[in-house]
Amino acid sequence: MIYREAGQFKTTYGADQAVFPVAQDRVVVAAAVVAAFVVPPLVASEYWLQAVLIPFLVYALAAIGLNLLTGYAGQLSLGTGGFMAVGAYSAFKLATAFPHLNIIVVFLLSGLVAAGVGLLFGIPSLRIKGFYLAVATLASQFFLIWLFNKVAWFTNYASSGTITAPDRTLFGALVTGPNSTAAARYLLALGLVAVFAVVAKNLVRGRVGRSWMAIRDRDIAAEIIGVRPLRTKLLAFGISSFYCGVAGAGLVFLYLGSAETLAFDISISFLVLFMVIIGGLGSILGSFLGAAFIVLVPIVLSNAPHAVGLRLPVALQKQFELMVFGGLIIFFLIVEPRGLARLWQITKEKLRLWPFPH
């Protein structure tokens, strides 16, 4: 009864093609976004902001990036960690080399650097497809991490090999660096994610997104009707890497504070791929759901035995977590291979009919 679109007539094509054609959706999403900006900084504890919400936002951004590439353009990539590292390291270099540069500009520029690198490593996709491409993208992952480890210039010759986010302000408030509050970093992350999610949503609705999906569904047919594979695939790699680069910069500047190359190793590529698949391939909402799932599950798992009064040894706890995590992934793939976004869609369909299911 709540979720009814009866009576909502669309009189223009614009209204029909809107991101949220149903009024209830618009209200709920607007309320959620406002709430996301207002509520957590006021009520959430430092722990919640730092351990749950900020990583969620950062990973969601990376997941959107990978979803553009894998979900929309159909190019399977395992190089996400490498591209995120490019973003993080270029943000670090830019921020330390030009201390007066606005932090937002730093983020955008580092995204652009990552996009450039992504374009370069996207070139093989023109010839290589499917799993061959996935393994080929691992080359970028391993090569980039090796490069950042090897060349001390990237870390400003720090003996520890770590990069640390410097203090930077935005609108007079400290938003990065060790002295910034979690709330400030959260708000910056949320702002970035909100803007980029809207951009991504509009990208995939438009000409670019359609050409990506055409390439994904049948690349030869797409080529025949005039979609240029070279431009389309490279654009997907570039934009996806841009998102991943900004997410990588966010990972260091907003979440971890300081990081080594270890923070960007192959496991992060898999983690982001999990988010995309569990959330739903080819769905921006799915990227958020997937990121929430992957961020929350380990936290829940590590606290669950505690909550029921079970005290496990640390090693056993870790192994238990791995098992349940793996089991859950398989379970969700079996239950709904098209991801959490699909579950949400089904729920909405049910809600439209509720309480009369037929």
Added chain:
Amino acid sequence: MLDLLYAVAVAPFKDMAGAPAFLVEVLIGGVFAGLMYSLVALGFVLIFKASGVFNFAQGVMVLFAALTLVGLLERGAPVVVALALTTAVMVALAFAIERLVLRPLVNQAHIILFMATIGLNFFLEGFGEMVWGANVKKLDIGIPDRSFIVRGVQINQLELTAAITAAVLVTVLAVFFQRTRIGRALRAVADDHEAALSIGIPLKTIWIVVWSVAGVVAIVAGLMWGAKSGVQFSLSLIALKALPVLILGGFESVPGAIVGGLIIGVGEKLGEVYWGPLVGGAIENWFAYVLALTFLLARPQGLFGEKIIERV
């Protein structure tokens, strides 16, 4: 500029020509390392051929097999019994995977199955360590890790054994595929699932067989790698080593896995010894991938992969 060119294009070859015995040593080391990679890559190929599943968990299956074997040996089981029991465990695992993971996911997109095997990867890793403990174990199979010298060339006894084992395993697999009834069925399934089904080949059985065979290959790989570097978590990472071998040789080709392994092994060793110092070393992580990538640019389906014919 010229110096750089010299250092890249001339000096390494001069080094090679200057010390042929050392070059042979490097080459042999590469061949052995390559065969070890092939052992792991074989498991991937078998499963991909028969079910189209890119089984990322192969590395963990190697670890799991090695852990089981060592665990049984530690509890005083004789070698033969331990091997038999480990084989039984791997076959049981194949049954469980077919029933619990593959069957519910039949007809799903490749990427979904790939993801499921990564889930399996996590699960097995936790499970194996929970059952057998996470500390590093020594696996002693009675072959000393010593070297002997033939005409001034050092040969490691353990690596030689591994190479021979790999060769034997490949021969056995080849005979199994070419001469036995099940092998023929496997090849039929690999060729065309639906046609195989229509002439009455039970797909489920084939899957179990193929996962079991991959499990046995994993035991052999675990045995060799475990004897070389101890049984520990990092054993599962050799899957990442086997991937370039796989794309180089082609996902569907058993000979491809062997030849690919040899090329990667030799190329990696040569690159490491002669070109590695130029860029500061530690290139073994990515060199194989770049090598495989350059091959792929020329042949997108790998050296022995099936030609990709696309229709609209």
